[in-house]
Amino acid sequence: MDIKDPLVNRGADTIISSVQNPRIKQWTELQSRKGREKQGRFLIEGIHLVQEALRSDLIPEVVAYSDERAEACADLLQEAAERGMELVQVTEAVLAKCTDTQTPQPVFAVVPKLPWRAADLISASEQDGLVVVIDGIQDPGNLGTIIRSADAVGASGVLLGKGTVDLYNPKTVRSTMGSLFHLPIVQGDLAQWLPEAASRGIQVAATRLEDAVSLYDYDFRRPTWFVIGNEGQGVSAEVQQLVQCHVRIPMQGRAESLNAAMAATVVLFEAMRQRGFKPNNNS
The missing domain is CATH 3.30.1330.30 (Ribosomal protein L30/S12)
Incomplete structure (x- = not known):
């Protein structure tokens, strides 16, 4: 041309x-x-x-x-x-x-900027939705990777709580590799929207090491909002009070933990597996 x-x-x-x-x-x-x-x-x-x-x-x-x-x-x-x-x-x-x-x-x-609202995630979740909730992720690359993983498993959307790195940070935008255009991503007050989701019959869960069930024993087939916490501190104490169930990722090696983006990806792909993922010719 x-x-x-x-x-x-x-x-x-x-x-x-x-x-x-x-x-x-x-x-x-x-x-x-x-x-x-x-x-x-x-x-x-x-x-x-x-x-x-x-x-x-x-x-x-x-x-x-x-x-x-x-x-x-x-x-x-x-x-x-x-x-x-x-x-x-x-x-x-x-x-x-x-x-x-x-x-x-x-x-x-x-x-x-994206036009989505938190209420859109509620509507998308009431049947069999899967929403990733971000509580204070600070690294743009981590947030972008989580958004890509949410897109990859066909999640209903992503909710960004207060204290999370800006979605529109150039590094975040690049690391999504375009996935921010594929699913609803909204910013909202978790203190408002997690209870609202629970009141609609949506289960709210988060990762934690103590007093938690294995990821592979948790039922992700129901409408679920899953909270991923800050890289260093995890899910905040305030948000933990709003969570109904805690899950842990079993590990056989000597590593004590995974970073936030890796943990979110493991959880999301287990949710996809439970929900009856069927490989196609492009998989």
């Missing part, structure tokens, strides 16, 4: 080359949590993430791409143009200013 193609440039005759451009300043603000909260938007970087956004219900507001590397993302730009996206050419200097990585990808997009 020719980068001069009017379908791509939509009539634009110039390239944004100044980092002082008002739009560039606005996009640069999205690197901070304050800026993201102010604008209600976040930035995604790279061909894969932009493709995932284009194919979701959360349509990007604008797609910006390198004037020097347009051919590297030609198919993506064509798809975006055909869907009526605003496409903006920028220089490499502008690309570096707007993005978070040391070696910027050739394309980024500005996307509105």
